Amino acid sequence: MTGTGIGPELITLENVVAGYTHHPVLTDVNFHVHEDQFTGIVGPSGAGKTTLLRLLLGTLKPMSGTISASKDLRLAYVPQLETVSWNFPITVEECVLMSRKSANQLPWASKSEKINVGNVLERLSIGELAKRHIRELSGGQQQRMFLARALLRQPQVMLLDEPTSGVDVATRHDVLHLLADLHEEGIAIVLTTHDLNGIAAHLPHLVCVNQRIVASGTPEEVMNPDVLEQTFGARMEVLEHLGMRIVIDEAPSSDPMRNAG
Amino acid sequence: METLLEPLQYAFFQKGLFVASLSGALLGFIGVFIVLRGMSYIGHGLSHSIFGGFAAAQLFASSFYILGAGIWGIASALAITAVTKRSRLGADAAIGVITTASFALGVALFAKFGTSGPSFENALFGSILGISSEQIIGLIAVTILTAAFVFLRYRALLFSTFDPDVAAVSGVNVSRIEALLMIVLSLSILATLTVIGVTLVAAMLVIPAVIARMLTDSFSRMLTYSTIIGTFCGLVGMYISYYAGVPSGTMIVLVGAALFLIVLAITGTRGLRRSAGLDSHTDASALAPITR
Numbered sequence: 001m002t003g004t005g006i007g008p009e010l011i012t013l014e015n016v017v018a019g020y021t022h023h024p025v026l027t028d029v030n031f032h033v034h035e036d037q038f039t040g041i042v043g044p045s046g047a048g049k050t051t052l053l054r055l056l057l058g059t060l061k062p063m064s065g066t067i068s069a070s071k072d073l074r075l076a077y078v079p080q081l082e083t084v085s086w087n088f089p090i091t092v093e094e095c096v097l098m099s100r101k102s103a104n105q106l107p108w109a110s111k112s113e114k115i116n117v118g119n120v121l122e123r124l125s126i127g128e129l130a131k132r133h134i135r136e137l138s139g140g141q142q143q144r145m146f147l148a149r150a151l152l153r154q155p156q157v158m159l160l161d162e163p164t165s166g167v168d169v170a171t172r173h174d175v176l177h178l179l180a181d182l183h184e185e186g187i188a189i190v191l192t193t194h195d196l197n198g199i200a201a202h203l204p205h206l207v208c209v210n211q212r213i214v215a216s217g218t219p220e221e222v223m224n225p226d227v228l229e230q231t232f233g234a235r236m237e238v239l240e241h242l243g244m245r246i247v248i249d250e251a252p253s254s255d256p257m258r259n260a261g
Numbered sequence: 262m263e264t265l266l267e268p269l270q271y272a273f274f275q276k277g278l279f280v281a282s283l284s285g286a287l288l289g290f291i292g293v294f295i296v297l298r299g300m301s302y303i304g305h306g307l308s309h310s311i312f313g314g315f316a317a318a319q320l321f322a323s324s325f326y327i328l329g330a331g332i333w334g335i336a337s338a339l340a341i342t343a344v345t346k347r348s349r350l351g352a353d354a355a356i357g358v359i360t361t362a363s364f365a366l367g368v369a370l371f372a373k374f375g376t377s378g379p380s381f382e383n384a385l386f387g388s389i390l391g392i393s394s395e396q397i398i399g400l401i402a403v404t405i406l407t408a409a410f411v412f413l414r415y416r417a418l419l420f421s422t423f424d425p426d427v428a429a430v431s432g433v434n435v436s437r438i439e440a441l442l443m444i445v446l447s448l449s450i451l452a453t454l455t456v457i458g459v460t461l462v463a464a465m466l467v468i469p470a471v472i473a474r475m476l477t478d479s480f481s482r483m484l485t486y487s488t489i490i491g492t493f494c495g496l497v498g499m500y501i502s503y504y505a506g507v508p509s510g511t512m513i514v515l516v517g518a519a520l521f522l523i524v525l526a527i528t529g530t531r532g533l534r535r536s537a538g539l540d541s542h543t544d545a546s547a548l549a550p551i552t553r
Contacts, residue, residue: 057429057430058430059426059429059430075430076430076431077426077427077430077431078427079424079426079427083426084424085423087534087535088297088422088423088480089297089474089477089478089479089480089482089483089535090419090423090478090479090480091478091479094419094479094480094481095423097416098416098419098420098423098424098428098431099420099427099431100416105413105414105415105416105417106412106413106415106416107412107415107416107481133478135478149427153431
């Protein structure tokens, strides 16, 4: 799997400072999204991962610095499952159809749009769930539905906010393989995650963020105790198992749990 | 049958029945977006705010008080949106300050200068007696405008209601859609104010939509059901209002409340779960197997 970003640039952030109500969350950010990129943005809660994602999406204006994107760039965004209103009265098909061409605003979709939706749902193995209410799906199926909605836009870049947050191990593997397939098909993928072992270690390229970009590179390059301590503010041990990096917490000697009993 | 036909011999009742049904349909229709966006309190506040404009506009130009109240209402709606977005004040606090101040101003102006339009009581609780032909034309125009807005901006409205962040990335101008929705809401409240009344209009924005939500899991069906339920409440409420001799707005709302209880009894916990949003995706994960 390639994904370290050597193709043409699609989005560029240069010397960007960004935040909310005059308080910078991220400073001095230089970040590039290339055509063949598959990157995980890792960092602790409040590090600025979602802020960086919003800058790439163009929904947050920088306080300073410049953001540029290639002309007519097709972006798609997959939100965190936790942020979605699952009781909203909508079926899987209706949800995916939201993302159809902007020009068609009418209540009903055209025949070709319905065929497109059917094809995308089939491709993601949830074709038979089209008429189900979104609440009736499992976590993995919900993630597939949002991937289908994103794919309907035929994106060049897909941005995902914590795509495996709150799902079980099998679903996590499922989503990861699906994203790898989409990347193989030529879609640049950038996702945020705080799951170092379950997600980050499997990706070809990582960017460690904590108010700034701490490090950038392959898991082998950035998953080391020094970078992780700068990123997460805690000492961690890094082991190697079958060529994969595994991060474990380095519990302090005064750890009450360890010393108990 | 006699009960149904007898009031229809009066022109004022025919007019009232038409206006009440159309008002119920309009509020039921637009109310779906208000309920699903969690804006019920905005509807409540906005109706009170428009009351201030209603009173103030009569002072300066009695023949154009509807226009004045409309401008006041739209300005209030846009002010609430702006204050909520750009300041640290929460939406509920912003609405509380802007709309109650506006309502208080309206009460003060009514008390001091009286009115050349609907009476104070009619403005608060609704009445079919004070409806003019201009108001009926206004209500029809607002209903057509609202239907056209929803029809022509359906995808953007639905998308921004369900998921505003993704909608913005997908080419929907979310701020513009929100502003337009607030304008349409203001106009709908204004057009139905005389029939339903300031204090009760918010209830008719919420009740039909909540009942419809209890009955269906589909957005398009919820829109249809809510409109039909609103029409039904207007129709039945008017008849009861005629026979009971009470303001039309109160009876329209009470019919809605009774219907809510009936539907609640029929749908039980299923209906409650749909309307209260108790379900979550983690709970639902057990309902369907992973299909790969």
